[in-house]
Amino acid sequence: MSTIYAGVDLGGTSFVAVVANRKGRVLGSSDCVTTPDASSEETLSQIGDHILIAAKEASVKMSTIRAIGVGAPGAVDLERGIVVRAPNLGWTDVPLAATLRKRLRTDVVLGNDVQVAILGEHAYGAAKGRDRAVGIWVGTGIGGGLIANGRIDRGFRGAAGEIGHMVINEDGPECSCGRRGCVEALASRSAMERDVRAASPESAALTIMKERNKDRMTSSVIARALEQNDAVMREVVARAQHYLGLLAGNIVNMFDPEMIVIGGGVAQRLKEAFVGPIADVARSRFLRPDPEHRIRIEHAKLGDYSGALGACALARQTI
Ligand SMILES: [Zn+2]
Helix, strand or coil: CCCEEEEEEECCCEEEEEEECCCCCEEEEEEEECCCCCCHHHHHHHHHHHHHHHHHHCCCCHHHEEEEEEEECCEEECCCCEEEEECCCCEEEECHHHHHHHHHCCCEEEEEHHHHHHHHHHHHCCCCCCCCEEEEEECCCEEEEEEECCEECCCCCCCCCCHHHCECCCCCCECCCCCECEHHHHHCHHHHHHHHHHHCCCCHHHHHHHHCCCCCCCHHHHHHHHHCCCHHHHHHHHHHHHHHHHHHHHHHHHHCCCEEEEECHHHHHHCHHHHHHHHHHHHHHCCCCCCCCCCEEEECCCHHHHHHHHHHHHHHHHC
16 A cells, blocks of 8 residues: 655645655655636636646656645635635635546545644644644634644544634734734734834834835745844734744643644744744743643644645544
8 A cells, every 4th residue: 555645735925735654754745826816716726736746747647646635725624625715726616636636547635724734733743642732823813723632633523622712812903814813913923014104204114124025924024024133023022922832821821732833924934033922921820830842832843734735634533
């Protein structure tokens, strides 16, 4: 039986496809910027092409790939393999698994992008071998996932892990969910961008965005502004870290995990400089002290591949 899997990490503007062995070693990969306003059929066709390119680079035939995993943003129906709603892609009810299965004649398993990335870190990265762990993914929003008994725990209705909407300050700013003061509205990359824009039109981050012709404050812009020691950015990031620390402290008090993994673009770029202060705030909130730091709070380790390798792990665990 083949132990080679393909995994795809589909984002709002790009995707990466890998072919990997069961130990999570990437044998071939290919990435692609998706065409804006492309139809779902066109994007799925591109995804198929890039899986084939990754397989070719890995020197494996499609027929030897046991299964394909895909992590997609937004709301997904895991059982039917359908992307129900992905606003970033403009998709509604897209039969992703069936379409790719027909094209590549291989089983396809669909998962939510954040949960898949956490699965990747659990299978091959920072949380490898941990029975009980929590992932906090900081991006445009804040997503999360729970590992219990060594597996993703989706909860009673499959709705667990929405830690981005834990309310940290009820009088805080409005959140994408329509409520107020969720940690996503206080510490996501979009929240940081809102705060930078409100603080000063002269902040280094806004200048960098202009120079790079970017309309969004990406994690590379945040990293560059911090390198330039921009006071506005330092303050905004420190505030986000404080809120994320409160979140991590709450999670530890409620769930008592062995580990918290913090992922997403900002954590991936800034690594310990981002996670260290979050861990300090979290530890100051632990009801049961942990002086030996037995509970680990670390950044994700798989970098650009955590989603795609997680998709491979999802395929391996499901098929
Ligand atoms: Zn919310």
